[in-house]
Amino acid sequence: MTVRSIPFVLGVAAFATALAVPIGIVRLELGEPAVILVAVLATLAAASGILARRGAHAETTTPSPERRLRVAVPGRSLRSAVDAVGTDDGRVSGRRRPIADGLRGVATAVLTRIGGLSPESARRRIEDGSWTEDGRAAAFLSESVAPLDRPLVERLRGRLGGGSYRTGVRRTVVAIAAAAGCDVADRLPRYDPEDEPAPEVRTSTDRVDGIERRERRSTGRWAGVGALALGAVGVGALAESAAVVLAGAVGVGYAGLARTMAAPTPALAVEREVSEPEPEPGEEVEVCVRVTNEGDRLLPELRIVDGVPAGLAVTDGASRLGTALRPGESATFAYAVRARRGRHEFDPALVTTRDLHRSAEAEFLVGAETTVVVEPRPSPLGSSPPFGSTAATLAGRLTTDDAGEGGQFHSVREYRRSDPLNRIDWNRRAKTGELATLEFHEERAARVLVVVDARESAYRGPEPGEAHAVDRSVDAAGRIAETVLESGDAVGLAAIGPLARPGGRSADGVCWLAPGSGADHRTRLRRLLATHPQLSTVPPEPRGWWLGQLRTIDGRLPVGSRIVLLTPLADRTAVTVARRLDARGHPVGVVSPDPTADRTCAQQLTRVARRLRTRELRRAGIPVVDWHPAESLERAVAGASDGGRR
Amino acid sequence: MTGVDPTGKPTVLSAAVAGIAALGAVVSAIGSSVGLLAGTVGAVVFALGLLRGWALPTDVGAGTLALGVLASGLETGAVGTTVLGTVAAVVAWDVGLGAIELGESVGRDATTFRLEGVYVVSSLLVGLGTATFAALVFAVPVGGISTATVAFLLLAATLLTIGLGSGGEVG
Numbered sequence: 001m002t003v004r005s006i007p008f009v010l011g012v013a014a015f016a017t018a019l020a021v022p023i024g025i026v027r028l029e030l031g032e033p034a035v036i037l038v039a040v041l042a043t044l045a046a047a048s049g050i051l052a053r054r055g056a057h058a059e060t061t062t063p064s065p066e067r068r069l070r071v072a073v074p075g076r077s078l079r080s081a082v083d084a085v086g087t088d089d090g091r092v093s094g095r096r097r098p099i100a101d102g103l104r105g106v107a108t109a110v111l112t113r114i115g116g117l118s119p120e121s122a123r124r125r126i127e128d129g130s131w132t133e134d135g136r137a138a139a140f141l142s143e144s145v146a147p148l149d150r151p152l153v154e155r156l157r158g159r160l161g162g163g164s165y166r167t168g169v170r171r172t173v174v175a176i177a178a179a180a181g182c183d184v185a186d187r188l189p190r191y192d193p194e195d196e197p198a199p200e201v202r203t204s205t206d207r208v209d210g211i212e213r214r215e216r217r218s219t220g221r222w223a224g225v226g227a228l229a230l231g232a233v234g235v236g237a238l239a240e241s242a243a244v245v246l247a248g249a250v251g252v253g254y255a256g257l258a259r260t261m262a263a264p265t266p267a268l269a270v271e272r273e274v275s276e277p278e279p280e281p282g283e284e285v286e287v288c289v290r291v292t293n294e295g296d297r298l299l300p301e302l303r304i305v306d307g308v309p310a311g312l313a314v315t316d317g318a319s320r321l322g323t324a325l326r327p328g329e330s331a332t333f334a335y336a337v338r339a340r341r342g343r344h345e346f347d348p349a350l351v352t353t354r355d356l357h358r359s360a361e362a363e364f365l366v367g368a369e370t371t372v373v374v375e376p377r378p379s380p381l382g383s384s385p386p387f388g389s390t391a392a393t394l395a396g397r398l399t400t401d402d403a404g405e406g407g408q409f410h411s412v413r414e415y416r417r418s419d420p421l422n423r424i425d426w427n428r429r430a431k432t433g434e435l436a437t438l439e440f441h442e443e444r445a446a447r448v449l450v451v452v453d454a455r456e457s458a459y460r461g462p463e464p465g466e467a468h469a470v471d472r473s474v475d476a477a478g479r480i481a482e483t484v485l486e487s488g489d490a491v492g493l494a495a496i497g498p499l500a501r502p503g504g505r506s507a508d509g510v511c512w513l514a515p516g517s518g519a520d521h522r523t524r525l526r527r528l529l530a531t532h533p534q535l536s537t538v539p540p541e542p543r544g545w546w547l548g549q550l551r552t553i554d555g556r557l558p559v560g561s562r563i564v565l566l567t568p569l570a571d572r573t574a575v576t577v578a579r580r581l582d583a584r585g586h587p588v589g590v591v592s593p594d595p596t597a598d599r600t601c602a603q604q605l606t607r608v609a610r611r612l613r614t615r616e617l618r619r620a621g622i623p624v625v626d627w628h629p630a631e632s633l634e635r636a637v638a639g640a641s642d643g644g645r646r
Numbered sequence: 647m648t649g650v651d652p653t654g655k656p657t658v659l660s661a662a663v664a665g666i667a668a669l670g671a672v673v674s675a676i677g678s679s680v681g682l683l684a685g686t687v688g689a690v691v692f693a694l695g696l697l698r699g700w701a702l703p704t705d706v707g708a709g710t711l712a713l714g715v716l717a718s719g720l721e722t723g724a725v726g727t728t729v730l731g732t733v734a735a736v737v738a739w740d741v742g743l744g745a746i747e748l749g750e751s752v753g754r755d756a757t758t759f760r761l762e763g764v765y766v767v768s769s770l771l772v773g774l775g776t777a778t779f780a781a782l783v784f785a786v787p788v789g790g791i792s793t794a795t796v797a798f799l800l801l802a803a804t805l806l807t808i809g810l811g812s813g814g815e816v817g
Contacts, residue, residue: 007805007806008805008806010805011801011802011804011805011806012802012806013802014798014799014801014802014805015798015799015802015806017798017802018795018798018799018801018802062750062751062752221743224705224709225736225739228709228712228713230804232716232732233799235716235720236716236720237799239720241719241720241723242723242725243719243720243722243723243724243725243727243728243729244716244719244720244728245799246725246728246729246777246780246781247715247716247719247728247729247731247732248716249776249780250729250732250733250736250773250776250777250780251712251732251736252776252806253772253773253775253776253777253779253780254736254740254772254773254776256806257772300764300768301761301764302761303748303751303752303761305751305752317755318752318753318755318756318757320751320752320753320755320756321752321756321757321758322657322748322751322752322756322757322758322761322762323757323758323760323761324760324761324763324764331757331760333756333757352751356764356768357768357772358740358744358765
């Protein structure tokens with residue numbers, strides 16, 4: 001017998017006695033104080049019931065798998081954005097006013113590394129306020145500049161509302177961004193970070209085979225009704241109103257039934273069918289889910305949320321169902337998802353059952369393996385491949401020092417019998433009568449390795465729900481590889497980043513395809529780009545294993561190969577990766593999808609930090625194509641080869 | 647496109663039934679001005695909560711509505727009307743809350759017709775069954791209720807609700 005059973009048994013006994021008294025089986029005489037005592041007891045129980053009801057509602061939140069995963073926008077907090085530049089620069093120190101000192105460090109970095117000033121003159125210009133035309137920003141960074149240009153009313157308002165400091169930060173951030181050469185909007189960026197409600201988009205990251213119970217809980221739904229009923233019985237008894245006592249008894253009946261029921265454990269089968277397991281990107285795929293009650297009990301309430309993969313979004317219909325199922329009965333629901341690049345495995349369906357009285361519920365995960373593989377067929381770039389016009393051409397043919405076939409003159413040698421007629425030096429034959437053969441510099445196909453930065457920090461985008469930098473990088477990698485293959489050269493693929501995703505299958509090894517060409521090679525490359533777990537559209541856990549992967553790439557890559565590194569340059573490590581690869585004798589070019597936004601101060605500063613990294617790479621002789629989200633890759637490449645306008 | 651959002655609004659069928667039941671409860675309180683006033687205010691708050699999918703106003707509104715019915719019963723002493731009014735108020739709250747919860751967890755776009763039918767029928771059956779049982783019990787003593795009976799009934803009600811009301815952990 002449990003503790004809770006004791007009041008239950010006592011209650012049944014009291015109820016029996018109450019019935020026995022009027023019938024005449026038991027004779028009892030009790031005074032009014034006894035009624036009042038019990039009424040007080042009832043009221044106390046009512047109060048505790050109301051307390052138990054509170055909060056019961058807020059406990060359950062359902063995930064939203066119909067949404068696509070959301071990635072963070074770079075620059076979550078002002079402090080971290082300032083620190084990010086500080087880490088890059090290594091000179092931001094002095095923490096009396098952390099933000100103001102930090103901003104001064106950022107301004108110094110911009111003036112020295114982008115403006116080309118010496119550290120001393122940068123400091124002097126910040127001190128005398130001549131680094132910007134905005135007097136307010138100048139005064140914010142220097143105590144020797146008086147903020148005279150501010151009207152008195154504004155100054156008063158600032159002092160009263162605490163807005164002065166914030167406006168100072170906002171104006172300074174804009175001035176720094178302008179000094180760094182960023183496009184600056186008319187409106188000041190917000191000081192406060194953006195609210196980023198990140199709904200849970202996965203039912204579970206666990207892989208489930210069959211049915212797995214996740215949670216069982218009481219809904220606490222009837223406690224309030226029980227409390228009200230007890231109050232009614234108490235008041236009704238005191239007022240000797242049969243109508244009110246009876247009405248209270250109805251409430252007790254509702255509340256009482258709650259105990260007798262429990263949420264059923266379902267014996268369910270979930271089958272999922274997709275209209276096309278290997279659709280084209282952008283195609284709508286219909287998903288049909290069939291749920292069957294395989295047990296021998298009625299399931300009075302069944303709520304199902306299908307585990308739509310994190311990388312896919314529902315575009316039509318509902319991926320949920322609420323129903324009741326008799327034994328052996330089935331229910332179906334259908335919805336459509338839009339296909340996007342990648343190998344998408346469905347998560348288990350989340351099933352919630354309740355008893356008939358809705359007093360208890362239980363959550364289960366029901367596994368049903370379904371996979372959709374979307375393999376894009378990237379089109380080659382309409383223009384030449386990136387870095388094609390620079391001195392270190394990445395694509396096109398490589399001219400070697402060996403003599404042989406080619407277009408560039410190398411030397412003349414004695415004629416041998418098998419030499420082709422078109423290489424005989426006919427001029428010499430006419431002059432001297434001797435046969436000689438022309439030699440040219442031999443040409444070999446260039447070897448290009450496309451490397452995608454897929455570390456956690458690269459999973460960023462200017463809008464939380466839009467394509468993130470890794471999606472764009474993979475897209476660009478495909479197009480660049482096609483362009484290189486079309487020009488008859490060899491292309492390979494590698495990635496830097498964690499090998500597994502939460503709940504996903506783990507890669508057998510790092511993404512690696514040695515430079516090659518031909519139809520088979522192209523197929524393998526497309527397959528890897530679409531499905532290798534390292535290039536998944538779902539972000540990994542933040543972990544840093546990149547150094548070992550870099551060594552592996554370096555060890556496997558043939559000497560003389562060139563590297564196109566696709567990275568959003570979202571952190572300092574990206575710069576280190578590019579420079580290390582470059583330092584090992586592989587000429588590197590960077591294509592960088594821009595993941596930054598400028599809606600808040602922190603985002604604006606992150607953009608400045610990225611610009612500083614871009615500048616650092618260019619100064620080290622590594623060309624960078626800065627690729628804005630609204631721009632086509634062709635345009636970005638053309639813009640960069642026009643002399644690096646960014 | 648980041649995906650279709652489940653609307654989060656209460657499901658239509660249950661919400662409609664809950665509205666009708668709340669109206670029925672208001673009608674049952676018509677015999678007393680205080681009861682009618684409380685019932686009407688409660689029903690309006692309840693309807694507002696139901697329309698917006700807010701659980702707290704729904705709870706408070708339905709509670710006020712039930713109090714209105716009870717106040718009317720206290721004044722008029724009409725057993726049948728009060729008991730039926732209470733059943734209507736509880737059904738309104740139960741089905742209404744079901745609509746909100748279903749809207750939150752499954753959404754208005756999903757198929758929920760059958761489940762909502764189960765809500766309505768089960769809620770009505772429990773209320774009417776209990777009411778009939780209680781009416782039968784109270785029909786026995788012809789000469790009115792003695793103090794001892796009231797005391798023991800209260801005690802029974804208290805203990806049973808403590809023992810029963812926390813259910814759901816078993817099974």
